Amino acid sequence: MAFTFLKEIFRDYKVGAITKSSRFVVKKVLSEIKASDKLIVEYGPGDGVVTKPLLKILSKEAQIISIEPNANFYKKLKKIRDKRLILINGYAGKTEDEIKQADVVISSIPFTLMSKKEREEVIKFTHKTLKPRGKFVVYQYSTLVSPLLKKYFKTVNISLEIRNFPPYFFMVCTK
């Protein structure tokens, strides 16, 4: 499975990682989700490493909207048979106008590979998409976007998960 990421990053640099997230990263993402959450949006699900366990902890009424631009990952994600999962083959920040009142937005997209304007667009759209006190959970190899996150969100808590290669910074933001 790690090989898939390696193969994809050579074809599509926007994949932004040489391997999928470790189980420690997945656990940390899941710790930000409540079983009662009804709408989760995921930017850049990759092969579904977070999506699949997320479906296990959410209720029958919940929904996940996962947005993935990479065609091969999108094909893999299509194999997940769960009515609660809505897949969009596209880019974060371009489709949120149709998404309203999300409880949590999860993002592992490589903001470092985007222009400043694109980064701000995604963050601004995300803020609009979330319901009051909703959470934006960002994990990244750098804290480059933290000033922008602080511009839009009330609180931004930063921590480091070293049990991943390379380690990930977590930036958990509250609207």
Ligand SMILES: C[S@@+](CC[C@H](N)C(=O)[O-])C[C@H]1O[C@@H](n2cnc3c(N)ncnc32)[C@H](O)[C@@H]1O
């Ligand atoms: C670092 S990988 C993380 C994959 C997976 N979520 C994980 O934790 O292992 C980033 C993913 O974001 C996707 N991606 C890159 N740019 C994106 C964008 N603008 N909108 C949505 N997804 C994007 C990539 O195709 C890739 O699947």
